[in-house]
Amino acid sequence: MNNSIMRNDEQAVFALRSLYQRYGYTQYKMSRFEEYDLYVRNKDFLVSDEVITFTDHTGRLLALKPDVTLSIIKNTVDRPGAVQKVYYNENVYRVAKGTHTFKEIMQAGLECIGDLGSYEIAEVVLLAAKSLQLISPRYVLDLSHMGLVAAVLSACGLSEEAKAQALGCIHQKSRHELSALCAEQGIAPSKEAKLQALIDQCGGAEQVLPALKALLDTEEERGAFAEFEALCSILAQSGYGANLRVDFSVGNDMKYYSGVVFKGYIEGIPAGVLSGGQYDKLLQKLGRKSGAIGFAVYLDLLERMEKQESDYDADILLLREPNADPFALMQAVEALQEQGRVLVASAPPEDLRYGKVLRFTEGGLKDE
């Protein structure tokens, strides 16, 4: 198929589907609607808690799905020792930030649910990197580890409320706010340095990790660090190290995310196009034993990516006489299609632009 006629998001859907299938993920197709109750109980997990609802003919309150992950989790069961791998491309319905109107957003992604080992986690993060690479080679995948961030916050002796505030500062890379918070909480300078390092230390894993390691002292911190370091090393060995950045500003939710969290950016698109992480805590909250990791690619953002657009609506405008021989004209059109898109009209259309204009006459084609 000719890629140039496909929009960026259409191209991405095909490429991503084939990528996920190669890794044995099966497509998960779901209904447009879901019981509203599912979202209400887990509304913090959603990007936006505004949901379009309606009552179906039996009186149940349904919602147009604002999220895919929750539906997938709901429809999988725990099987000890097994892992379920699914991918999807689905429309979700969310309130667009700033406009307060609902938008239909095309989302692709995958989820890996079950007894996760370090292989499964590395595979999902690798697929996230590969997904970005398929969209554009100029990408960055930011990686963080919620377990490590949570361990550092605990080691600094912050109250639960202060932890959430500190996480907010790290999320915004706001050193000054974090300093003010530490002063207010009476945090020792050595501990503050460790918190500030979570903002300052960002970049390639090979520089960031050794610098951070030197600051960690509790067992919990070291345990989470070792896990994160091992993951970064696998990704680097797979040849994806150059586009990976360790950045602890990714993810600001300790309630659902437990391990690695990541966000992908493409040059030329102002917001993150891929977002994911390991969310074992969400499953625990739902009374499940499995672990889970996944990500979503926001395909609607890809339309902001630059694509060479044609200056013309048609390459050739072919003007015909009212009594032109239809068969001869059809043959002429097919021959001209070698040169591009051909529009046949009896008079030049007013609102379209075309590369060149030809007239079809009995004697052949003539320039206009």
Add this chain to the structure above:
Amino acid sequence: MNKMVNIALPKGRLGEKVYKMFKEAGFECPSIEEQNRKLIFENPEKGVRYFWVKPSDVAIYVERGAADIGVAGKDILLEYRPDVYELLDLNMGKCRMAVAAKKDFRDSRGRTLKVATKFPNIAATYYNEKCRDIDIIKLNGSIEIAPILGLSDVIVDIVETGKTLLENDLVPFETIVPISARLIANKAGYKFKNEAIQAIRKGLEEQIHD
């Protein structure tokens, strides 16, 4: 790909002061100092492009990537909660978000508090934390007259010196949060123009004194 750093500055006195800091940091753009009505100024040599926008719009330009970095008041950041990095407190344009009311105002928790403000989200968050039932009246200007005319019980607004309040017989009762100008960055721009943005941040930071 465009590697210029796009910088949104707030129009007005604060913006001019902020530009001086950028200039001091080595990112000058001589054309900006010419007296004219242009809004966009470039210095390709230094890799910067400045533009003047309405102060309350800076965060929008940055969040949506039309600007890579910009300078916005903390009030705007708290009100609109744009998804941006907040890299630096520039320690200028200092003021505070406060609750003010008529001198003789006595709050009674027995009834709903009527709050007039330009900042409904900040007001709602503040009173929410106190579990206070409020009725928000969103106004766009001349907030001070709302309590005088009985439109509201209190106002939530920016207080710089308190002079305007005083002249209208109002007094600030509580400070919600201190406000100052912040350097903000678009999250994607921060990844792809990191070196330039870091250099600017550092140049500005060196000029900040408490």
